[in-house]
Amino acid sequence: MVFRCRHALVTVAFTVAILGLAACGSGDAPATSSGQVITADGSSTVFPVTEAVAEEFQKAHPGARVTVGSSGTGGGFQKFCRSETDISNASRPIKATELESCAKAGIDFIELPVAYDGLAIVVHPKNTWVTSMTVAELKRLWEPAAQGQITRWSQIRAGWPDQEIHLFGAGVDSGTFDYFTEAIVGKEAQSRGDYTSSEDDNVIVQGVSGDQYALGYFGYAYYEQNQDKLKRVAVDDEDPGNGAGPIAPTPETVSGGTYRPLSRPIFIYAKVTALERPEVLNFVEFYLSKGAALVREVGYIPMTEREQELVRSRFTARRTGTMFTGTDSHSQITLEQRLGK
Amino acid sequence: MNPIPDPDLSTPLLKRIGDRLLASFGLLVTLLALVALGALIYDVARDGAGRLSWQFLTSYPSRRAADAGILPALAGSLFVISLTALIAVPLGVSAAIHLEEYGGRGRLSRLIEINISNLAGVPSIIYGLLGLGLFVRIMGMERSVLAGASTLALLALPVIILATREALRAVPKTLREASYALGATRWQTIWHQVLPAAFPGILTGLILALSRAVGETAPLITIGALTYVPFVPTDVWSPFTVLPIQIFNWVSRPQASFGENAAAGIVVLLGFLLAMNAVAIVLRDRFHRRAG
Numbered sequence: 001m002v003f004r005c006r007h008a009l010v011t012v013a014f015t016v017a018i019l020g021l022a023a024c025g026s027g028d029a030p031a032t033s034s035g036q037v038i039t040a041d042g043s044s045t046v047f048p049v050t051e052a053v054a055e056e057f058q059k060a061h062p063g064a065r066v067t068v069g070s071s072g073t074g075g076g077f078q079k080f081c082r083s084e085t086d087i088s089n090a091s092r093p094i095k096a097t098e099l100e101s102c103a104k105a106g107i108d109f110i111e112l113p114v115a116y117d118g119l120a121i122v123v124h125p126k127n128t129w130v131t132s133m134t135v136a137e138l139k140r141l142w143e144p145a146a147q148g149q150i151t152r153w154s155q156i157r158a159g160w161p162d163q164e165i166h167l168f169g170a171g172v173d174s175g176t177f178d179y180f181t182e183a184i185v186g187k188e189a190q191s192r193g194d195y196t197s198s199e200d201d202n203v204i205v206q207g208v209s210g211d212q213y214a215l216g217y218f219g220y221a222y223y224e225q226n227q228d229k230l231k232r233v234a235v236d237d238e239d240p241g242n243g244a245g246p247i248a249p250t251p252e253t254v255s256g257g258t259y260r261p262l263s264r265p266i267f268i269y270a271k272v273t274a275l276e277r278p279e280v281l282n283f284v285e286f287y288l289s290k291g292a293a294l295v296r297e298v299g300y301i302p303m304t305e306r307e308q309e310l311v312r313s314r315f316t317a318r319r320t321g322t323m324f325t326g327t328d329s330h331s332q333i334t335l336e337q338r339l340g341k
Numbered sequence: 342m343n344p345i346p347d348p349d350l351s352t353p354l355l356k357r358i359g360d361r362l363l364a365s366f367g368l369l370v371t372l373l374a375l376v377a378l379g380a381l382i383y384d385v386a387r388d389g390a391g392r393l394s395w396q397f398l399t400s401y402p403s404r405r406a407a408d409a410g411i412l413p414a415l416a417g418s419l420f421v422i423s424l425t426a427l428i429a430v431p432l433g434v435s436a437a438i439h440l441e442e443y444g445g446r447g448r449l450s451r452l453i454e455i456n457i458s459n460l461a462g463v464p465s466i467i468y469g470l471l472g473l474g475l476f477v478r479i480m481g482m483e484r485s486v487l488a489g490a491s492t493l494a495l496l497a498l499p500v501i502i503l504a505t506r507e508a509l510r511a512v513p514k515t516l517r518e519a520s521y522a523l524g525a526t527r528w529q530t531i532w533h534q535v536l537p538a539a540f541p542g543i544l545t546g547l548i549l550a551l552s553r554a555v556g557e558t559a560p561l562i563t564i565g566a567l568t569y570v571p572f573v574p575t576d577v578w579s580p581f582t583v584l585p586i587q588i589f590n591w592v593s594r595p596q597a598s599f600g601e602n603a604a605a606g607i608v609v610l611l612g613f614l615l616a617m618n619a620v621a622i623v624l625r626d627r628f629h630r631r632a633g
Contacts, residue, residue, distance in 0.1 A: 039580075041567070047568060048404060048594065050569075051402070051568075052404035055402075055403055055404055055571070065571065065572055066571065067567045067569060067570050067571075068568055068569035069484075069566070069567040069569075070590065071562060084565070200592065200593050201595065202600075221595040225595040225596055226595075297404060
């Protein structure tokens, strides 16, 4: 027994020694191994699109290696601005603070919208009274001041039943929350807190589909996959300039810019210096030419032909920097106008 | 060991009833826990059974749920946890031997002891932040298997140290004294007598620590483990993903078919854990028999 035991321990010690040697021996390996890999990270909303493009790209270019992380838009930019990734996925435009840290590190990027995502407002299919809501009504329901005050359907619009309203929405760490609050309440991250929240949209689907008096919001793709269990609510921004009356989210209204203010473009940000590597350049070009066809497949809405054309020429011209400056990120200007500027 | 004798007739009736009640209560609680576990496993196995196949185990992730597989995540988990064990086990066991057998009972060792106990309860994401700063950035390991394993090793260390110390403490004093009486030095006593006797207990601690590490997602996401990796990690510098991250990604997809993938992935992860435990039990039994 003594012998056996010693044998086992010696084996362990030996392996550790070998490991140590291996670690020392290949000390300069990381630089070379990351040289061949195309690295993308960022928003988990954009993840499925980039994953699909990476899958197809690797089929077309055997030997190419693309990795995609999903550490969130903010986490992605943090890595991107430390030059740890080649491409950053983002479900919102880059923020001023992130711009600053990228600039400080000398990272130049090209901002490339790749698809649209819509946020759907949904209720239970047995909810007969709601077919549309105005942005003002949604604001009154979701703003911080509504907490504990607006608790019944009848308080939102006269004639709706005097029943308690059960709210479901995005968790505070998600890009969906940032976006919804900015678009509806008017200020990012300002929301009432007394609602059932989840970072996982599937949980919200479950909640709303099981409760006749529920109302919730989440990404359009989740509505599309659960249409039999949910009823979407048309949204009226009371601005006839982009389509009069309430407008329901559909692929056409989301990409056409009439489903306002709850449709948003999603992006990839490409690091300019990484484009000197042919594999990264190939990948981004592949993304811009073949991506649109894959977007629909993973549940998002492609941009119009014209917009895709503008994005491609923006890339060819290597126009760096963001087109979303200041506070107007969700104002009335369309993506096409923005791209054309 | 002798069976516990029935309470004899001189025991007051009330006490005997109390005994019985407690015993039935214990049984009930155990059954409840088992039923809950069984229901969970049944639910997951039912959802995932349709997707479990050789193809699922040997394919790369894909946007089409039916084509997607778990190979890179499975290989990543296997690689990372083996490396974690290689780093954490020798360090943890050595530290415990030092603290238990050589360390004094002074203020310093008490301080260390309290700190280690506290470390065992630190939320895992904190280890992720530490790993990101120390291994990924300062030591320049990037988002490699080595960085992931080092982070998980930090997470596992306190548990390993605590369990090993408990196991060493449980070795009867008489065994050490007998060894010293035969003229053995301290190191000879530890190496030839104490360690083999404590081995089963140490092994249990190792398995607990490594099982916790294999299910961790948060620290690995923090250090930048990836979600989509279309290749199997080949060396310690490779980028990687692990089973829990892949499962989490599938769970949060809108398409229901990805939910089935997630369930199948959970079954694979459970199988992985069971296999780890089985190895430990086999090893422990072999040592038990030798030692006994």
